[in-house]
Amino acid sequence: MALEKARGLDQSDPLAAKRALFSIPHDTIYLDGNSLGVMSHAVNERVADVTRRQWGKDLITSWNKHGWIDLPITVGDRIGKLIGAAPGQVICCDSISINLFKVLCAALQIQSGRTQFVSTEDNFPTDLYMIQGVERLLGDRCSLTTVAEDDLIASITEETAAVVVTEVNFRTGRRLDLAKITAQAHDKGALVIVDLAHSAGAMPVTLDALGIDFAVGCTYKYLNAGPGAPAFVYVAKKWLSSDFAGALQPLFGWLGHAEPFAFSPQYTGASGIRQFLVGTPPIISLSAVDAALDAFEDVSMEAIREKSLQLMEFWLSCMGDHGLLTIMPCVSPTEGTIRGSQLSFAHDDAYAICQALIARGVVADFRAPNYLRFGFAPLYNTYEDVARAVARLSEIVYSGAYQDKAFQSRAAVT
Ligand SMILES: Cc1ncc(COP(=O)(O)O)c(C=O)c1O
Ligand SMILES: Nc1c(O)cccc1C(=O)C[C@H](N)C(=O)O
Secondary structure (H helix, E strand, O other): OHHHHHHHHHHOOOOHHHHHHEEOOOOOEEOOOOOOOOEEHHHHHHHHHHHHHHHHHHHHHHHHHOOHHHHHHHHHHHHHHHOOOOOOOEEEOOOHHHHHHHHHHHHHHHOOOOOEEEEEOOOOHHHHHHHHHHHHHHHHHOEEEEEOHHHHHHHOOOOEEEEEEEOEOOOOOEEOOHHHHHHHHHHOOOEEEEEOOOOOOOOOOOHHHHOOOEEEEOOOOOOOOOOOOOOEEEEOHHHHOOOOOOOOOOOOOHHHEOOHHHOOOOOOEOOHHHHHOOOOOOHHHHHHHHHHHHHHOOOOHHHHHHHHHHHHHHHHHHHHHOOOOOOOOEOOOOOHHHEOOEEEEEOOOHHHHHHHHHHOOEEOEEEOOOEEEEEOOOOOOOHHHHHHHHHHHHHHHHHOHHHOHHHOOOOOOO
């Protein structure tokens, strides 16, 4: 029944043709695109071209000949289109963690006199760690206050330098209201720094329209650029033309210099977003980001969001039909609009169930303390994936197959 319904839904799916752009092992149902997206054929081909032809034959001339030197900016602008940022405000470089360091320092510089960052206690750890690192570096010029998600808005006061918020919670999938958070922050004179790791490529994001000050995000999840592909950083235009322009962030690397090839001993930051570049970009994986973005060229983020919501509704109805929702309750919001593109379920044996699923070709992941997490990537996941994965989950849970010893021992990466 569920399989028939799924096939019908796949037939009328306007994004169905997109799946053919990706390389997905035929015996795998991949529901972990919220951790590492799958490889597109375009990425595979571009990486081969960059290594064989560009690097292999054209060698160092490729910095000019193949536009390597401008890739952080050209790719940044392409990402900008997906997150509601006009050109010139996004650059693709470094990791989320490093980019956070840059924008945390920028925020403190802009907010002279204010020292407090407010964040959520359940934020992705690297976001909290980076603030703790700045705190260690700057002493009483920086402090971190963490609060429950429900208390975030009320905790933003005239003392707050910036709110540091991840739009979609990596454990629960809860999506916070950026419009309300930004309105309160700006009302109190605080800045807003957003982590879009679980938003970019999964749903519409409107940074310029919301008036967000800074944002960071990665490209290896829903943007499918590959393991360790460079992240991005958004800096609102008004800060790029502020008094601090050219020296907004403290990692004064040579490629953020106004004239890198003048090799001056004195740092003068480049104008605009280029000042957020530090050292030499990883051209092979940056090219992979560029190629990965091709899959988003002719599709709207609204259409992607629509399918994401429908995939999750179908997943929940299939789990309900199998009686699974009482055995492993959903810890994600039941209301789709306040959820990202993932569903998490609590079960004491979530880790072992996840391993048993992987052994049966359904790739999900486990997140401490006891969550089984499924990510939905509308460009390549199908309704048939959903029906088949829930059937396998049901078989594992009711048969007790997950209790096998082989599924108990924890790997380094979960
Ligand atoms: C919300 C969030 N922020 C940051 C990261 C990681 O950042 P980085 O690019 O520094 O590894 C992740 C996942 O790895 C994440 O889920
Ligand atoms: N970045 C990752 C990695 O290098 C290895 C394993 C997982 C990741 C992840 O992205 C985890 C992810 N941020 C999460 O939401 O759990």
